[in-house]
Amino acid sequence: MKVRNLRRAVCAAAAAALLVAGAAPAGHAADGPVLRELAAAKGVYYGTAVTASKLSGAYASLAGGQFGSITPGNEMKWGSVEPARGSYDWSGADAVVDFAEAHGQQVRGHTLVWHSQLPGWVSGGSWTADALRTVMTGHIATEAGRYQGRIDHWDVVNEPFDEDGTRRPSVFQTVIGDGYIEDALRAARAADPAAKLYLNDYNIEGVNAKSDAMYELVKSLKARGVPLDGVGLQAHLIVGQVPATLRANLQRFADLGVDVAITELDIRMPLPATDAKLAQQKADYKAVTQACLAVARCAGVTVWGFTDADSWIPDVFPGQGAATPYDEGLRPKPAYFGIAEALGWSGGTGPVTGCAVTYTVQNQWSTGFTAQVTVRNTGSATIPGWRLGWSWPSSGQRVTQAWNATVTQSGTAVTAANASYNGTIAPGSAVGFGVNGTWSGSNPAPAGFTLNGAACSA
Structure with a gap:
């Protein structure tokens, strides 16, 4: 098969707001x-x-x-x-x-x-x-x-x-x-x-x-x-x-x-x-x-x-x-x-020897909320790429917008993967991203998180 030289025509916009399912707003390239x-x-x-x-x-x-x-x-x-x-x-x-x-x-x-x-x-x-x-x-x-x-x-x-x-x-x-x-x-x-x-x-x-x-x-x-x-x-x-x-x-x-x-x-x-x-x-x-x-x-x-x-x-x-x-x-x-x-993509794939996650609801109203998530590398090895997973305790919780991460949701399961500019987490360092969401019934924090498949303290 003939494969011509490939040239990526899309420039990722640093710090662009990424919509649910990992999308950038219309007019921008998806940072995925x-x-x-x-x-x-x-x-x-x-x-x-x-x-x-x-x-x-x-x-x-x-x-x-x-x-x-x-x-x-x-x-x-x-x-x-x-x-x-x-x-x-x-x-x-x-x-x-x-x-x-x-x-x-x-x-x-x-x-x-x-x-x-x-x-x-x-x-x-x-x-x-x-x-x-x-x-x-x-x-x-x-x-x-x-x-x-x-x-x-x-x-x-x-x-x-x-x-x-x-x-x-x-x-x-x-x-x-x-x-x-x-x-x-x-x-x-x-x-x-x-x-x-x-x-x-x-x-x-x-x-x-x-x-x-x-x-x-x-x-x-x-x-x-x-x-x-x-x-x-x-x-x-x-x-x-x-x-x-x-x-x-x-x-x-x-x-x-x-x-x-x-x-x-x-x-x-x-x-x-x-x-x-x-x-x-x-x-x-x-x-x-x-x-x-x-x-x-x-x-x-x-x-x-x-x-x-x-x-x-x-x-x-x-x-x-x-x-x-x-x-x-x-x-x-x-x-x-x-x-x-x-095709072989797995989001974050770097080794994780220790991690901690802080989840903070910064603002909440009758049907929605804004939350900040911080991921800290508490281990001894640099994480070259990350993929954070959690499940919502309530079926009424749903991410509608995110920034500084590529976010997908299926049912109550949520996955957030690093953007192109914040994938590396050195030992002792942290990265953060934010989400907007909707809720009905209740809006509890996730009970636990995994980073590249490893459980983190929350």
Whole structure:
């Protein structure tokens, strides 16, 4: 796999107020783990789909800083680039590719041949097989040729199968027949020889009729020497429903001699989001990422939009949403930390030989409070990074804001991890951070704390 030089595009703001779940306020970078760096250390990429028109401000900072690969959500689809025959609009696609190159990111080209978002002159035309084949391969030559050498992966054919494993009756399948996929792959190889060529589909994450059909197609294409480098599993999933056969399915495709990738990951839930749903979503994102890491030929994972403000789910699945790692305010959710943990991040990991924690409620009112937490190293060894954990005695207590730490909460369990500028605690020294929160019923102090897994005096 080709991994370009990575350059972190986000500058952490020292002493910035960090919101619950480790977020900085909108417009600032989250002072937490950087997914692209963690993924690169594992030999994979972690990417996101983006909307070109939003690539500015905080959205651009997160897209460029957190992710090592970019997919244009809509800007490379046929209907976007050639809405009228011979009339091209490359502005959106150019903007995404330029952005990726400016931020040292890979680009997944999406998509050259798809049954949906076709211009009407293609989907509604009266074609012979030869005429449509010429139009299709000409489109591939034009688009892939325009970006030759700048695209790492092309989704050459997208969603060729129905749920029962039969071929989807797209205009290409209906007019050209089964051979259109081979024609498309050969045209893409001629237009952009260095790019990896993928087939991409949804609901093929587990072993089922649809994934079996894709498996047989890949096996047939490889046996006949058709240029095919990878299979993309979209992974538009539902909370609590990650297929048990995901890893085995990735591996069986890899065993055919192709790369695999999770290409459009989101994990939706019935709204409203709750602590329990968000905790399950975190576990699901972690599980999908771990499945990829467990397969040597898994190139990486792409989330289909990184923020709920830019997700397609609510429009297509009414009453469902909250499917991405960041909320609508660009605040990272537990899912973001689940991804980071799967990639090897553990927050504070330094040895602790002694610690003491002081928790002081500085201000309290009818529904809320402000507390200051001080962590002191009472041991003999320097702590190079810290992660403080506690549980609220009351289920009505919840952190709503924090500063000088990255804070997450699941149920009554709370974790606070150091910021980039206060991670080291020398023997005899202390660091502090503050939280705002809400409470109902009662607001007692935590009974105990752990620092990097070691119990502290309180």
